[in-house]
Amino acid sequence: MIEHDLLDAGLGDADDDDFDEAFEAADAQLPENRYLDREVSWLAFNKRVLELSEDPNVPLLERANFLAIFASNLDEFFMVRVAGLKRRIITGLAVPTNVGRAAQDVLTDISGEAHRLQERHADAWTTLVRPALADAGVEVISWPELSDIERENLSEYFQSQVFPVLMPLAVDPAHPFPYISGLSLNLAIRIRNARTGRQEFARLKVPPMLPRLIEVPHDPDTNIIRYLPLEDLISNHLGDLFPGMEILDHHTFRLTRNEDVVIEEDETENLIQALEAELLRRRFGPPIRLEVTDDMDDVTLDLLISELSITAQEVYRLPGLLDLRGLFGLSRIDRPELKYPPHVPKTAVPFQPAEQNGRADLFAAIRAGDVLVHHPYESFATSVQAFLEQAARDPHVLAIKQTLYRTSGDSPIVQALIDAAESGKQVLALVEVKARFDEAANIVWARKLEKAGVHVVYGLVGLKTHCKLALVIREEDGVLRHYAHIGTGNYNPKTSRIYEDFGLFTDDDQVGRDLTRLFNELSGYAIEKKFKRLLVAPLHLRKGLLRAIDKERRNAQAGKPAHIRIKVNSMVDEQIIDALYRASQAGVPVEVWVRGICSIKPGVPGMSENITVRSILGRYLEHSRIFAFHNDGDPQVYIGSADMMHRNLDRRVEALVRVVAPAHVKELTDLFDFAMADTTSSWWLGADGEWTRHSTDADGAPLVDLQERTMAAIQRRRRARAVR
Template structure:
């Protein structure tokens, strides 16, 4: 009997599978890209695919028998497997074997050209399942089915009871791959005999079994996106260099420090280049003889990170470099441990943050003695990770500033993260877990009071998730006071808009497009003097109570107007989006009354930002 979360999980899994069969596969077929089954192939196809199997696949396969001499094998998490039941015709015994579908081979095998003009694939597991006779010669194949196990990969460390966090985490990571199974996905035609065997060996309950139409693990469909069909893909979009970072002459080299010194710079990725802004900033700092110190947080970065290499170069050039590497970043633990050790070997001061908290804020501070002899803070505070790869597909914001106030705030915060300082007061930052939630609620309550007093009042929030009860309750109070509240959310939202007497003044919209909406923005009308923050925090318990997060307040009028226009676009009825209804369901709004497509937010932003011109300041 399924209840609560389990019931919803099954519903979502089944919906996920239906989308492939009802929408994605027909669309691929219409485009001349066919994912075939073995039964679809004619004799010529089968002859040619037999050759592919013998030469490229058969040598890699490793069938594992299960019998008194061979215990049930370990099933790695998220691997795709075939269960095989065979019968020995001489002994009359039925046996079971497990066959792992190789993860180092293409999941979808391209079929030879048949002159039809179609591009055809067959799933690797289907191809293997129809060649089992070669793997089990002399045996009668009774049944074969696909299955996939998800294991609990949570990492739990009692940080206050360990002397060496790095070693404790490495030990826990080795244990994690053997975490207990929590979900068993099976092909919908799996027989009860096989299912009962798997449930027994894996110690899985009936509620944890998901019976789905194949293929399982649809993430491998990304392989097919590599096909050379530009008309089926988004048009190529090259990010522009932020106008303030463009040199006066095309042949000149940009001076990032000079540009930031002329005034705060707000960049919007991926429309504006990460490489010519954030990456150029840290790379220039690494070789600038006037830079004395660099301090940076690293939560997730790419495998061949130029950011890490720049920090290493800075340390080798004699600069004081502090890197706060969050080695508890979920599923990036091993990579971050590797980066931490590489940084330490280069002479970088590496710290791991505060006991019991993840450091999720995106901060970069460069201390530089400028030519006038003044020691200045050059700061960057962002909404996304210092990751050149994800910066191309994640929508994020970042502020560059020489504000002495921000620089001192970051200095205090880094001292708290690397030492024993306990800092409770910041001037332009809101920092979790101490006072970020309280600071936002104070702003929300101010808007509510302004509305009651007849003053201009409005709240606009952009986040990935909105589930914190205290924040939601404050927004409900503001709505009841007459404040218009716009929530632009990408994912989970526990707030219910449009309920009379509670949230009738609240609208919730979501945009799903080419880029993953990732930035966090908090905009308050403040009686005509808008207070606007950007940063790393979502409205979730883990962010507000168990992480170090930071929001920074924007000061330049043009930046505040820019984000106001972002909300105007996102919340407009003329923009394609999903609307959250008062009953908690989402409705898609993609076309107008005449059936014409509504405006694409991300296309429009790319157009507007790409047309900006450099203005001398």
């Protein structure tokens, strides 16, 4: 067994005071205005998503999918980030901003950029993607474009499938303005009473349980598929809903509410009850955005603004369809030529069965050496899922311990834990019920686990448990052996097919002891111990990374080779960024590969000229976290769940594991080499915060796609195994 003591590696907590003082003294050498605004950076990330929808080289249905992703991302941005800022301003709490600007100025900038992006998003649909889809035989049309027979068929559909579930709500002295749920699509309708001549207002919610895009019956001999938006169908049958009334006008609108859940755990004895109460309050959060069609009349708009207590700045007038999340439905169309080429995840080479149609022994494979898997290029089902399913049915397995942050309700992972508990094994599931927007689902299946006999715990007060850990204890020849999985992504079979992640399987005894202590502390009391092959937040991860970064700085000053590489979803933590600036000042090449938010200003003379920041977006969501340090020729490479954010380093339980097998270290560093190469398609961050896309060479030829190359490389690896 290989043991790597972080204290021996210079990553421990000895001389903490001297270490902190050295960092504080170094801070004085850095300029004040050295961070990019995190909220503006997040909008820049979603702008990169939007650019994929505008790219004619991306398959058409995938472009529509990126439009839907942009819409979903922006919804969450308003519900959480904008809502959180507004809540802090209203309550007088300090606003977390690392650029030294007033919170109201930040909100003003965010609002202006959000308006520009939403208008660009709407324009991308109406002028780029929708016409291109029509040219390819996929039409999203309006009621006037239908033939008489098509209207007749759809009217029958309306009467049988839509009309019975509609609930028109009048607004008059006897009927107060109705509650408008967050993210619901609605029709604002003005009508005139034919008998009295009085004008009235009504609200009609578009039923969310029905298909947003209704397929128009068509001739099967043609290749043309036509869709009518549900709200268009409803608005052309309003006379059925208001018989005897004159329909004066109708417009679509959509409201976004504050859904930033805040739980004061220290003041409650029952976290689940407190969370359920807060989720109920979330439904009635204050409005923060009103989207309306650009043809809405002033009378209707003024009424909505008044009744919803929203400001004019929070109104977004948009052309075309509202809520383009509905475009997710187009992914069901069977037109392979309009999508990315299909990719079937491969079984990782060490987990391939020895015999055709046989079942692999994953424990034997892990005993032969650490196994690194790369999703979705390599299969989640035949690695992580198979590992837990084998553990559940293996009579030699005594216990299974696992963290669960997000998973699907019908997850085979949950079922494996239930099967293990029902077969008499000790099973511990640490369920994070505070996983944003998955709270209600997590509560449901946490209770399902409890009913099956699984020991369910909810982590530590004040901390989210975000680490991705599974530990299996197996008796072998009278000795207990630990088999562990440490990952960068959730134990979710569905997202594993679209999220890029790494996972390490190991039977290293030191990792087993580390995880045993960590699970005991998570189910018992606060984390206090140091670990050998793990870096664990909130107590040790930040300092461990700062020491590793500073060691590269000192090596560079001593004339030794030095290099830092970090791949994360978000890079906003000031201490980490400042440490990278200091390393750059000492001459250390620093490469940051970030998917989303990044507050680093690269390429600033005297501060960050040795820092390079790149971003890669594509068919898969880059989700893995990698930390690699040259370490004077003895590479220290970690993978894990932590982003470089305050919440990850200070308010979450996170874990990084050191990757030690030379082949695995090479695989991760080779991936980084390719990601940062000028010949790879990516976005480059400038010192001014602008991201520039590099997708073609000087001759206009497309640059290499990292994800396609990785698919091909894993396919070659599989073929090489078959030849042997």
